[in-house]
Ligand SMILES: CC(=O)[C@@H](O)[C@H](O)COP(=O)(O)O
C-alpha cells in the first residue's frame with residue numbers, strides 16, 4: 001500500500017502572508033491527519049519562507065502520524081532533525097535560493113558526504129530517505145550511502161504526463177524495480193497531483209509513500225482539504 005504524506009509548506013505560506021497565526025499550521029496538520037493522511041511532511045528552508053523551525057518543533061509534539069522533515073542537511077537543519085527525531089528525514093540537495101526543489105542528489109559524487117550524514121541520523125533511529133532523479137546509476141550508488149529509502153523526484157514525470165507523454169513514467173518504473181531489488185524502500189514526490197497520481201501508482205511498483213503538497217493544497221481550494229485527501233487516498237489504494 002502506498003501511504004500519503006501531506007506536505008503542509010503552503011499552509012505556512014498562507015499563514016506568513018499576514019504575519020499572524022491564521023491558518024494555524026499545527027491545527028491544520030492535525031485535521032489533515034484526522035481526514036486520513038498517513039503522514040505530514042515539511043520542508044523548513046533556510047530562509048523560513050514558509051515552514052519555520054519553530055513550526056517543526058510545534059508540530060513534533062502534536063502529530064500522531066509519521067513526521068517527515070525534508071531539507072538540505074546544513075548544520076542547523078541537522079541539529080533541528082536530531083532535536084525532533086521524526087520518523088523520517090529526507091535529504092534534498094537544494095540551493096538556499098532555490099524557488100523549490102529542482103534536482104536530486106548526485107549519489108556518486110556525494111557518496112562519502114551522504115554516508116556520513118546518514119549515519120548520524122541512523123544512530124538516532126531516524127529513517128533516512130534521499131531525493132534522487134530517476135537515474136539507475138544514482139539509485140545503485142544510493143545503496144552505498146546507507147540510506148533506508150530513496151525519494152524519486154517526480155517533476156519530470158508530472159511535466160511529461162501533462163503533455164500526454166505517458167512514456168515519461170518508464171524511468172520511474174525501472175528505477176523502482178532496481179531499488180526494490182537492492183533492498184531500498186521507495187518514496188516519491190514533487191508535482192504529483194490528482195491528475196497524474198493514478199497512472200504513476202499503476203505503473204511504478206513498490207512505492208511505500210508519496211509526499212504531496214503544492215497540488216493538493218491548491219486542489220483543496222476548490223474541493224476542501226477533507227474531500228481532496230480522501231480522493232488521493234482512494235487513488236492510492
Ligand atoms: C522535496 C520536494 O520536492 C518538496 O518537498 C519541495 O521541497 C517542496 O518545497 P516548496 O513547498 O518550498 O516548493
Ligand SMILES: NCC(=O)COP(=O)(O)O
Nearest residue numbers: 007189190191211213214
Ligand atoms: N517530497 C515532495 C513533497 O513533499 C511535496 O512536493 P510538492 O507536492 O509540493 O511538489
